[in-house]
Amino acid sequence: MKIYPFSKRVCLVILLSGLLPAISAKAQKGIDVDFGADLVSSYVWRGYKQAGASVQPGISASISGFTLGAWGSTDISSSGAKEVDFYASYENSGFKAMVTDYWWDGEGTYRYFSSPNEGYNGHYLEATLGYTLPESFPLSITWNTFVLGKGNKKADGDNSYSTYVELAYPFSVKGVDMGIAAGFTPWESAVYGSTGFNFTSVTLHASKSIKITDSFSLPVFANVICNPHREDIHFVFGISIK
16 A cells, blocks of 8 residues: 555654653653543534544643644444544743644544545644733633645635634633633635634533542533534533543
């Protein structure tokens, strides 16, 4: 099977991820490893429902502000929805830069390392820039633009550079961690199906840890997500396992 240039880069990310345990053995004090999973009642991404009840594992390794990680989502109902993403990021003094490789083709396609063809979109590459204001007013803004991907093309074949911009602000109420966020597409987008400026996600988030025993607490969260562009709304409940 022919390996295409973009897939070679994906393989490199996977290879680097596989080398992290060996690196960690030499620099355990400098590398932080995090892994866990969420169980969610439905998978909603930037205001658009991707799948029903899903399990969403993640793993990452960080050192000196640099992070390599992987995240995935699989529909529990066996509908065939499956996503596997790899990312690399750097954070410092509130600034964040990240590159993410998305793969959404799903179960049974068996085309992860192949060039996309009719019916399959293959990989999408997204660049992200973000900044969070100081703790006294921790408003954050992120700018996300897809730079590669078959499904990111306009009808005329040009790259639409599908972009999603989000502002978010965290707060707490009586021990419950909460947050509000609003995201929009600033121009025509093939990925989000918008023809111009549209709000696609307005979210209210709440999370807390429920004490089960003296030594164990279960983190839970809930999101009310409205998509004004689609006139749609979602209520998502989730459990985090770490």
